[in-house]
Amino acid sequence: MNPTDMSYVIDTFFTLFSMTLIIFMVPGFAMLEAGLVRTKNVTAVLTINVMIYVVASMAFFLIGYSLAFGAWENDSMSIWAAFLFQMAFVGKTINIMSGGVSERVRIIPLTIFAVIMGGLIYPTVVNVSWGVDFLNGTFLDLNMYDLAGSTVIHSTGGWALLAAILIMGSRRGRYNNGKIKVIPASNIPLVVLGGFLLWIGWFGFNGGSVGSIASKESADAVALTILNTNTAGLAGGIIAGVIMYFRYKLFDITMIINGALGGLVAITAGPDLYDIYTPITIGLIAGLLVVLAVPLFDKLKLDDPVGALSVHLVNGIWGTLAVGIFAGNGDDITILGQLKGIIVIAVFAFVSSYIVLKTINMISPFRAEDDDQLQGMDVSECGVEAYPEFKRSI
Numbered sequence: 001m002n003p004t005d006m007s008y009v010i011d012t013f014f015t016l017f018s019m020t021l022i023i024f025m026v027p028g029f030a031m032l033e034a035g036l037v038r039t040k041n042v043t044a045v046l047t048i049n050v051m052i053y054v055v056a057s058m059a060f061f062l063i064g065y066s067l068a069f070g071a072w073e074n075d076s077m078s079i080w081a082a083f084l085f086q087m088a089f090v091g092k093t094i095n096i097m098s099g100g101v102s103e104r105v106r107i108i109p110l111t112i113f114a115v116i117m118g119g120l121i122y123p124t125v126v127n128v129s130w131g132v133d134f135l136n137g138t139f140l141d142l143n144m145y146d147l148a149g150s151t152v153i154h155s156t157g158g159w160a161l162l163a164a165i166l167i168m169g170s171r172r173g174r175y176n177n178g179k180i181k182v183i184p185a186s187n188i189p190l191v192v193l194g195g196f197l198l199w200i201g202w203f204g205f206n207g208g209s210v211g212s213i214a215s216k217e218s219a220d221a222v223a224l225t226i227l228n229t230n231t232a233g234l235a236g237g238i239i240a241g242v243i244m245y246f247r248y249k250l251f252d253i254t255m256i257i258n259g260a261l262g263g264l265v266a267i268t269a270g271p272d273l274y275d276i277y278t279p280i281t282i283g284l285i286a287g288l289l290v291v292l293a294v295p296l297f298d299k300l301k302l303d304d305p306v307g308a309l310s311v312h313l314v315n316g317i318w319g320t321l322a323v324g325i326f327a328g329n330g331d332d333i334t335i336l337g338q339l340k341g342i343i344v345i346a347v348f349a350f351v352s353s354y355i356v357l358k359t360i361n362m363i364s365p366f367r368a369e370d371d372d373q374l375q376g377m378d379v380s381e382c383g384v385e386a387y388p389e390f391k392r393s394i
Contacts, residue, residue, distance in 0.1 A: 025198050202229055233263045
């Protein structure tokens with residue numbers, strides 16, 4: 001086998017392995033969300049996560065990939081491996097949204113939105129950032145560095161979630177007479193399992209985005225990317241735990257997990273660009289932002305059961321700006337260039353998602369009736385309770 005063929009085979013295998021790690025994030029999101037909602041809504045959450053994966057992936061296969069990247073061609077690896085890697089990303093954007101509307105969202109309208117997000121909205125964002133770029137040469141042409149999608153994936157999902165929350169409103173009884181009703185997580189072991197499945201998946205998410213591992217230089221780049229990804233997650237979890245302990249003299253595992261995930265989101269834009277210590281700073285700031293943003297969104301009555309706005313939207317923005325702050329070179333990468341990319345994608349993602357969500361909502365409402373929420377979405381949407389032997393909470 002000649003060296004070119006060997007490189008082709010190695011990179012194909014590397015990409016397929018990275019794709020497999022990213023797919024681990026499907027059960028990661030599912031377990032995290034299932035643990036954070038009440039027992040009467042677990043089956044509905046799991047069903048939504050499965051539906052998102054199957055319908056968004058199919059929409060991306062039939063429409064989205066060509067919209068994002070044009071022709072199906074790749075000289076460095078199998079085109080099928082290249083497609084599968086990109087397909088693995090698409091559902092994550094909608095998973096971010098689905099968790100934040102848990103416990104009151106109906107499955108059919110959300111599934112319809114998943115088709116449109118996977119086939120049109122997300123591929124358009126990819127087109128102007130990683131893909132064929134129909135904005136090329138225009139005033140809006142982006143010069144944003146975003147290796148694996150702090151903005152392209154995480155903030156896009158966050159803006160869609162914000163649009164959905166504004167349309168749907170909060171869960172029944174969440175905000176009454178100016179008071180916030182605390183709804184505790186139902187299954188902490190699932191939260192931790194989901195958090196670590198997502199963490200493991202991030203190594204494929206970011207490491208695979210380097211694109212090649214078939215040379216010494218590219219292998220070092222992949223290893224550095226994964227090291228920096230892990231470091232930012234560690235720092236985010238540490239600072240979240242420390243802050244919660246100093247404030248309440250208690251360790252809140254859900255906040256520690258979300259702090260770690262915030263660090264992972266923030267590092268995603270540029271883990272290949274930093275030295276091995278910069279991710280500590282990025283992760284610490286990300287964990288702090290999660291701790292501050294969760295109560296802020298509650299004060300604004302933006303009901304987000306899993307903290308997705310704080311983890312993905314806020315830290316998607318922070319992570320993309322961090323590239324300009326810590327890796328700006330005054331030429332290809334600048335703070336203004338990063339900010340421009342954030343703003344352009346924010347406007348498109350929020351406005352397009354809001355229009356699509358509002359249109360679907362007029363035909364098939366996203367929000368379940370209060371009686372269905374009281375009974376639990378498992379019964380009203382699925383007819384199967386995850387824990388039939390448990391007494392359902394109200």
